[in-house]
Amino acid sequence: MSSIINCQNISHRFGQTIALNEVNFNVESGEPIALVGPNGAGKTTLFSILCRYLRPTSGKIEILGHTPGSPALFGQLSALPQDAQLDPRFSVMKQLLFFAKLQGMNRQQALSEANRVLELVGLAQNKQAKPAELSHGMRKRIAITQALMGSPKLVLLDEPTAGLDPLNARIIRKLISDLSSQTTFMVSSHNLDELEKLCHTVLYLEKGKLTQQKISEVNTHQCFLTVLLHETLSEESYADLKALEAVEGVSQTQRMEYVITYDNQLEPYFDQQLLRFFADRSIKYRQLTKGRSLEEQLFNERELNEQDLNEKGLYEKELNVING
Amino acid sequence: MESQSIQELKPVGSGKRISIIAYYELTRLFNTRRGWIALIAFALVWYFIFRYPVSYASSIVTQPDFTVMISQALGMLNADKLLDWPIAELTIYWVISLILYPLFSLFITADQISSDRARGTLRFLVLRSTRFELFIGRYLGQMLILTILVFATVSAASGMAVYRDASLLSHVPLNSSFILFHLFVVLLPVVAITALTSVVCQSARSATFLAIIGLSASFILTGLAIHYFPKLAFLDDYLIGAQVSDLAISVGLTSLNHISLPIAQALVILAIAYTLFNWKAL
Numbered sequence: 149m150s151s152i153i154n155c156q157n158i159s160h161r162f163g164q165t166i167a168l169n170e171v172n173f174n175v176e177s178g179e180p181i182a183l184v185g186p187n188g189a190g191k192t193t194l195f196s197i198l199c200r201y202l203r204p205t206s207g208k209i210e211i212l213g214h215t216p217g218s219p220a221l222f223g224q225l226s227a228l229p230q231d232a233q234l235d236p237r238f239s240v241m242k243q244l245l246f247f248a249k250l251q252g253m254n255r256q257q258a259l260s261e262a263n264r265v266l267e268l269v270g271l272a273q274n275k276q277a278k279p280a281e282l283s284h285g286m287r288k289r290i291a292i293t294q295a296l297m298g299s300p301k302l303v304l305l306d307e308p309t310a311g312l313d314p315l316n317a318r319i320i321r322k323l324i325s326d327l328s329s330q331t332t333f334m335v336s337s338h339n340l341d342e343l344e345k346l347c348h349t350v351l352y353l354e355k356g357k358l359t360q361q362k363i364s365e366v367n368t369h370q371c372f373l374t375v376l377l378h379e380t381l382s383e384e385s386y387a388d389l390k391a392l393e394a395v396e397g398v399s400q401t402q403r404m405e406y407v408i409t410y411d412n413q414l415e416p417y418f419d420q421q422l423l424r425f426f427a428d429r430s431i432k433y434r435q436l437t438k439g440r441s442l443e444e445q446l447f448n449e450r451e452l453n454e455q456d457l458n459e460k461g462l463y464e465k466e467l468n469v470i471n472g
Numbered sequence: 473m474e475s476q477s478i479q480e481l482k483p484v485g486s487g488k489r490i491s492i493i494a495y496y497e498l499t500r501l502f503n504t505r506r507g508w509i510a511l512i513a514f515a516l517v518w519y520f521i522f523r524y525p526v527s528y529a530s531s532i533v534t535q536p537d538f539t540v541m542i543s544q545a546l547g548m549l550n551a552d553k554l555l556d557w558p559i560a561e562l563t564i565y566w567v568i569s570l571i572l573y574p575l576f577s578l579f580i581t582a583d584q585i586s587s588d589r590a591r592g593t594l595r596f597l598v599l600r601s602t603r604f605e606l607f608i609g610r611y612l613g614q615m616l617i618l619t620i621l622v623f624a625t626v627s628a629a630s631g632m633a634v635y636r637d638a639s640l641l642s643h644v645p646l647n648s649s650f651i652l653f654h655l656f657v658v659l660l661p662v663v664a665i666t667a668l669t670s671v672v673c674q675s676a677r678s679a680t681f682l683a684i685i686g687l688s689a690s691f692i693l694t695g696l697a698i699h700y701f702p703k704l705a706f707l708d709d710y711l712i713g714a715q716v717s718d719l720a721i722s723v724g725l726t727s728l729n730h731i732s733l734p735i736a737q738a739l740v741i742l743a744i745a746y747t748l749f750n751w752k753a754l
Contacts, residue, residue, distance in 0.1 A: 251484070
């Protein structure tokens with residue numbers, strides 16, 4: 149795998165405010181990458197620097213071996229910038245043709261490429277519309293189409309599904325998933341469920357600091373199961389569950405959701421044991437997930453203890469058993 | 473992700489991208505409602521100019537008051553040299569254009585950067601072109617638009633002259649080209665000013681106002697400075713449009729003496745504007 153983004157000691161200040169503080173990371177081409185963090189963490193600033201909308205106060209960046217803004221990146225790096233809008237005076241098709249020509253396509257290629265990407269997001273019927281005639285969700289999907297034109301090697305998507313209805317958000321997720329074998333996507337979002345489905349690597353930004361970087365396959369004996377029940381466990385069942393031999397701990401993360409920590413070496417098929425446990429007590433469950441949710445990994449763990457999540461392995465290969 | 477033909481795209485040169493951007497600027501004027509409103513206003517103004525001053529040009533320029541009036545209006549000496557022009561319609565057109573086009577260009581060229589930056593549209597573009605290509609492409613696009621408009625109106629004025637007297641046809645190419653070339657040069661720094669204000673401002677309207685205020689302020693402040701410090705009188709020669717009154721009465725190759733100032737002004741203003749644009753966050 150080749151390095152697609154290399155950031156060394158990137159810092160950026162807005163006056164006295166430190167937006168990014170000595171950020172270092174290296175991303176290799178391949179699976180989609182999630183960029184996560186609370187509001188004001190510096191996610192959009194980082195995207196803006198990668199796209200050269202903004203110059204970093206200090207630090208060095210290479211994207212595909214070039215500095216941001218280099219003509220060598222035209223057509224190789226594309227992005228969905230947050231809140232950027234197309235020109236309301238021109239039709240969608242006219243603007244896509246303009247972008248395609250700048251990327252080096254002739255009129256015929258540009259036409260066919262614009263039609264192709266509009267088909268991808270299901271907006272081929274709206275190609276002659278002006279952006280102001282489209283809904284917010286449609287404008288967002290149009291903005292995504294421009295990022296997919298040509299053959300970009302890296303696509304940065306800043307909140308790609310924000311403001312989209314569930315159906316369209318699903319279409320965009322599927323699109324990213326389908327295209328991720330040819331293109332590396334870096335996706336910023338507050339929707340952790342969405343990122344969990346798409347990405348196998350997470351960059352976690354907080355207060356301008358990149359505090360976590362890696363998601364790896366399970367590498368310890370300690371494993372997790374997340375179970376969503378139809379009702380809260382009774383005190384008795386809760387105690388019985390904690391008493392199972394392989395169980396190291398049970399935590400209630402939501403009213404009917406529990407995260408069970410167990411020793412994989414003691415009971416490699418603990419998920420089956422757990423299902424039997426539920427069946428014996430007539431406990432109905434809605435969803436059983438091997439591993440913990442990304443939200444659980446990123447936030448609860450940090451609140452509970454300060455142990456280094458990189459060492460532990462942030463992510464376990466997930467197995468969803470959907471009941472009903 | 474795409475068809476084989478797209479995979480085989482050849483890299484586009486910088487010049488090609490600049491020309492694509494400049495050409496796209498044409499469509500802003502000729503292919504948008506706002507552009508058409510500006511064009512209709514422009515056409516109406518020129519209709520009245522052609523209907524009255526230009527159509528009566530041959531009688532106007534022969535009136536003894538003409539050169540006095542022009543001298544007072546433009547502050548020029550030797551306005552009687554305008555009478556040497558063989559085509560009266562173009563004489564009137566030339567004098568009016570020297571005032572009207574710079575003013576008009578302040579209004580129609582003020583949206584080179586501002587609204588696209590405020591809207592975020594530039595973020596789509598700078599992933600496909602350098603900031604320099606975008607900046608210079610848009611500037612050249614505006615100059616192209618003005619050149620087309622000047623060409624159209626100078627052709628109309630020439631047509632009126634030939635309609636009045638067909639023997640004037642032989643003078644049309646040289647005189648029209650003279651006007652086209654010199655108006656182009658006169659407009660270079662004016663459009664550079666709007667390029668600068670459009671980098672600084674968030675909307676086309678405020679870019680226009682800032683350009684007008686900036687130009688007015690430069691005239692007023694220079695006038696005040698010269699009034700109190702007469703040794704600064706040389707500053708008058710470096711103001712935008714300082715060469716226009718001399719250019720208006722110059723003929724033949726002597727007119728080329730008046731092109732270096734506007735070109736130098738345009739280059740300096742563009743350099744400042746581009747530097748600002750290149751450092752600004754998008």
